[in-house]
Amino acid sequence: MSRPLAVMLNALGLYGIALVLAAAFAAQLILQELPCPLCLLQRIAFALLAVGPILNVRFGPRPSHYALSLLVATAGAAFAMRQVLLHIMPDDPGYGSALLGYHYYTWAFIGFAVAIVLIAAVLLFDRQFEDGKMQAVEAGAFARAAVWLVIGLTALNVVATLLQCGFASCPDNPVDYELLKRGPA
Amino acid sequence: MEFTALFLAVTVVLLVAWRGARGPALALFAATLAACVATYLHHASDVLKLSF
Numbered sequence: 588m589s590r591p592l593a594v595m596l597n598a599l600g601l602y603g604i605a606l607v608l609a610a611a612f613a614a615q616l617i618l619q620e621l622p623c624p625l626c627l628l629q630r631i632a633f634a635l636l637a638v639g640p641i642l643n644v645r646f647g648p649r650p651s652h653y654a655l656s657l658l659v660a661t662a663g664a665a666f667a668m669r670q671v672l673l674h675i676m677p678d679d680p681g682y683g684s685a686l687l688g689y690h691y692y693t694w695a696f697i698g699f700a701v702a703i704v705l706i707a708a709v710l711l712f713d714r715q716f717e718d719g720k721m722q723a724v725e726a727g728a729f730a731r732a733a734v735w736l737v738i739g740l741t742a743l744n745v746v747a748t749l750l751q752c753g754f755a756s757c758p759d760n761p762v763d764y765e766l767l768k769r770g771p772a
Numbered sequence: 773m774e775f776t777a778l779f780l781a782v783t784v785v786l787l788v789a790w791r792g793a794r795g796p797a798l799a800l801f802a803a804t805l806a807a808c809v810a811t812y813l814h815h816a817s818d819v820l821k822l823s824f
Contacts, residue, residue: 634786635801638789641786642789642794655801662809665812669816745776745779
């Protein structure tokens with residue numbers, strides 16, 4: 588695998604992360620389902636997963652950049668598995684609505700597991716690390732747009748989480764936005 | 773509040789990774805990941821209200 592192709596695959600990975608963050612936002616805004624603390628932590632892990640691909644796009648592919656993504660994906664899978672186990676008992680309705688039969692945290696676990704497998708698969712190709720002695724590859728518009736898309740969606744999450752939780756700890760079962768509550772008339 | 777701070781920290785890490793130097797990006801990444809794990813462990817140590 589050539590270095591430009593590896594950078595292209597990393598850009599595609601960034602679009603995948605952007606899709607996950609956008610889908611979470613869609614569920615929050617359209618279905619009015621506010622994320623619980625563990626749900627927020629899984630979103631944060633998805634956003635942090637983008638650091639490795641961004642470094643690969645900026646500085647060229649390096650094994651250490653993929654290692655960052657593997658660390659985050661492992662942590663994210665642990666966060667998601669914790670929530671799966673919280674609702675593992677029979678007759679537990681789970682948290683939030685289900686999508687294609689699985690709750691979002693189950694999909695998050697699957698997403699992190701898929702990320703681990705894909706990163707391991709990309710690491711199999713040594714040529715991406717040999718060409719040009721680790722020199723950076725010129726990032727095209729496709730890759731640059733992917734980076735800014737993920738950064739923008741993460742910044743939107745800063746605002747959304749601030750509106751939801753306010754300046755206190757986030758409630759376990761949030762039902763409305765703390766900062767948008769109207770005070771007594 | 774802690775999750776707003778974590779999202780803000782991740783945004784800064786992403787911006788530094790894209791615009792800044794590699795060393796600071798790696799250091800900020802490590803600090804943010806450690807904060808995420810610490811937040812997880814804090815919540816994981818809560819008493820569970822199980823009903824069985």
